[in-house]
Amino acid sequence: MTDGAVADECVFCAVVARRAEASIVVEDETVVVWMDLNPVTHGHLLVVPRRHAAGLEDLDPATSAHVWSVGHDMARALRRSSLGCRGINVLVCDGEAAAQTVFHLHLHVIPRYPGDGLGAPFPVETHERPKALRDADAQAIRAALGSTGDVAHSDAARRSGHGSQDV
Secondary structure, X not given: OOHHHHHHXXXXXXXXXXXXXXXXXXXXXXXXXXXXXXXXXXXXXXXXXXOOOOOHHHOOHHHHHHHHHHXXXXXXXXXXXXXXXXXXXXXXXXXXXXXXXXXXXXXEEEEEOOOOOOOOOOOOOOOOOOHHHHHHHHHHHHHHHHHHOOHHHHHHHHHOOOOOOXX
């Protein structure tokens, strides 16, 4: 399927192109922010890159940084707004296994309210993973960083002590 065909079928591309309705909060040359059609709480926002990218792997570093920066701005605005939220969850669902349902990358900025019934995004009490397994996981991730060609992240991994931290 061509990029044009993907954009024609993608509901988020349709919103960006104004072929579908949305309650737009703010937009610039890189992203559009709108109210989630099916919010988990009132004030639930989506930060969506204009250029179609199915997931994080498809997003260029500058757009990725901008999405997160705008998400931060939206979280601050939610906290300062009259909506009365007392916390914020920021979430990306990247891939089917991560519960992504619209395959155009988007950042959820979800205001939280006392008694909103959502609970913690993940179980608070989890099992502790043994250090040897965490070190092996860290090594696998460092190896993958080198394959991305992202020198800044590869340099950061080399400076990190290669998983020697106990945290």
